[in-house]
Amino acid sequence: MIRTKVIVAFVGVVALTGCAHLIVITPDVSQLDPRTVTPVDRNVGYVISEADRGKQVETPGGGGDKVSYYPYRELEPALFRVLSNLFNRVYRLGALSDADAPRANNITLVFVPEIETSSSSDGAFTWPPTDFAVNLTCRVFDRDGKLILERRVMGKGRASFSEFKSDFALAAKRAGLNAMLNLQRELSDARELRR
Amino acid sequence: MRSTALKAVLEVVLLVLMAGCTIVAPKYAPLPDSVNRLRDAALAPVKIGTFTSDPKNKDSVERLSVRGNPYVSPYGDSFAAYLQEALRQDLEAARLLDPSSSVEVTGVLLRNELNALGFVTADATDRRALRRDSKWAGPVRQDQVGEARVGFTLRRCDSGSTSVHQLPNRPPEVA
Numbered sequence: 001m002i003r004t005k006v007i008v009a010f011v012g013v014v015a016l017t018g019c020a021h022l023i024v025i026t027p028d029v030s031q032l033d034p035r036t037v038t039p040v041d042r043n044v045g046y047v048i049s050e051a052d053r054g055k056q057v058e059t060p061g062g063g064g065d066k067v068s069y070y071p072y073r074e075l076e077p078a079l080f081r082v083l084s085n086l087f088n089r090v091y092r093l094g095a096l097s098d099a100d101a102p103r104a105n106n107i108t109l110v111f112v113p114e115i116e117t118s119s120s121s122d123g124a125f126t127w128p129p130t131d132f133a134v135n136l137t138c139r140v141f142d143r144d145g146k147l148i149l150e151r152r153v154m155g156k157g158r159a160s161f162s163e164f165k166s167d168f169a170l171a172a173k174r175a176g177l178n179a180m181l182n183l184q185r186e187l188s189d190a191r192e193l194r195r
Numbered sequence: 196m197r198s199t200a201l202k203a204v205l206e207v208v209l210l211v212l213m214a215g216c217t218i219v220a221p222k223y224a225p226l227p228d229s230v231n232r233l234r235d236a237a238l239a240p241v242k243i244g245t246f247t248s249d250p251k252n253k254d255s256v257e258r259l260s261v262r263g264n265p266y267v268s269p270y271g272d273s274f275a276a277y278l279q280e281a282l283r284q285d286l287e288a289a290r291l292l293d294p295s296s297s298v299e300v301t302g303v304l305l306r307n308e309l310n311a312l313g314f315v316t317a318d319a320t321d322r323r324a325l326r327r328d329s330k331w332a333g334p335v336r337q338d339q340v341g342e343a344r345v346g347f348t349l350r351r352c353d354s355g356s357t358s359v360h361q362l363p364n365r366p367p368e369v370a
Binding site for chain 1: 221224225226227230231234280284287288
């Protein structure tokens with residue numbers, strides 16, 4: 001009898017705690033419309049280090065729970081889409097000091113993103129975040145390694161219970177899409193990238 | 196009596212914990228290697244027609260599972276539609292999509308297999324055999340059978356939730 005109660009209590013604790021809830025924050029990149037920008041006839045590269053690509057973060061969800069995701073790895077497809085909407089060829093580079101690739105592929109600009117995220121929820125009984133924010137800083141270097149542009153954009157996303165019950169990462173995906181749309185507009189307007 | 200009730204509660208809780216949840220595949224996102232390859236190929240723009248499942252194998256190509264959980268496409272619950280959307284997005288990113296083109300690409304999904312090894316994390320490869328037809332303003336002019344591979348990573352935490360990523364370093368390959 002006591003043994004059964006202990007087992008029930010243990011299963012209940014495991015069910016209620018567990019690890020941080022896994023979500024994937026990659027937005028629907030098909031919503032980053034290439035028809036809204038004027039293309040630039042240049043080849044570019046971007047640098048996301050393997051350390052950043054493997055960086056897993058936890059931020060708050062609802063009811064005291066946390067959500068876990070990989071900001072760089074999961075926003076990389078959206079960053080690539082923004083750059084490929086704007087430029088002729090887009091290459092992944094291992095590092096800013098990766099000097100051979102720019103010469104081989106005629107790369108004239110290198111983009112280095114820095115991503116910070118935060119989340120919260122106004123729900124006490126559901127764990128998915130109702131609010132999510134993405135702060136994205138993008139630094140652009142020329143082929144000599146000189147910083148020629150720095151832009152900082154923010155993306156915010158909100159999702160109510162009736163919306164996120166079929167997609168627990170909806171607020172995060174909306175924030176990521178919002179940040180990338182803002183970045184696309186900033187880069188499209190930047191004269192420094194068209195010289 | 197109370198012991199029996201507690202056991203029943205325990206069984207229900209365990210059943211809820213073990214019950215399979217449907218896993219939705221991540222939406223497709225074009226990757227640098229495949230888009231650059233398309234741009235380098237200097238192809239003429241095309242339009243995308245409808246991709247369908249092989250009627251003889253419809254159940255096996257449209258119904259996949261991962262560790263006992265149903266694994267479904269985010270595009271109308273159809274993996275044929277997933278391939279259609281993936282090709283559309285790759286061509287759009289490579290600036291090779293033109294709805295007014297006289298060349299239309301359609302496809303038939305012949306085989307669809309998902310291999311996921313490992314329990315907590317696994318790299319999975321979804322292999323899809325595909326017949327592609329190209330029409331030049333009318334009759335089918337080219338009929339090719341190839342294979343598309345899309346890489347995913349699956350992670351499961353000890354509370355049972357599972358997430359799936361498209362692998363950024365394993366571009367889809369269409370032979």
